[in-house]
Amino acid sequence: MPITDDDGLRSVLDGDTVAVVGCSTTAGKAAHDIPAYLQRQGYEIVPVNPFANEILGETAYDSLSDVPESIDIDVVDVFRPSEETGDIVDAAIDRHEDVGDVSSVWLQLGITNEDAGDHAAEAGLDFVQDKCMKVEHARLAG
Template structure:
């Protein structure tokens, strides 16, 4: 299979990912003290909408628990399978996490809105991991809910 097929860019594929996923590790998640930041607000929204959120903070002082869940220092440390790793890191900081992501081998690595690192995306895709770049999981989940509400209303 061509590794480029793992680069997810179309809306239908993004919605399928969100429908099928249950466990989301959040790399770069912020604690409750940063509730105004997307790196806390997005995972909080996901948790409220049925996803199991696993915090993987990268900043010192994040604490042992966020949203009532234990924190992990690396994605590879998260027990069990992970459907999506939602990444809240600057594009230039992602390279330092690629080996950790590949060793965990989640189904999808998702770079949040405004985050794009084509070289890292290629390495992940070549390792057989699907990659979504420059999209907000919260906004995409809201679009999915609207789509499903429209479908059930017809």
């Protein structure tokens, strides 16, 4: 069941490091501007984009599984179409089980996948969908 209450959202937002799957190199796109906002708020951003080497001054990785284990990921923030989120959640679960990090998956505004959310919850991950991390951060912690 997705997290929708303010206490649950605050708990997810308490993380320090956000892997942004679908992070964009293009200023003006939500997938660039929202991670930039989060970075300005003190979050460490780990861009995941197979078509970029660097985004927001950080090394970009081809996939979540390519992020080195030495980087402790708290939240996987997803800017990909809903139909792609199942595989991304699976990768987050694999990392949670293999590396011991990743406690939450956040699907941005307009992105939903109930099956992926159920799978994440079964694996012990917090799951947020169809909410903007920037909007919720500004509302709850800003």
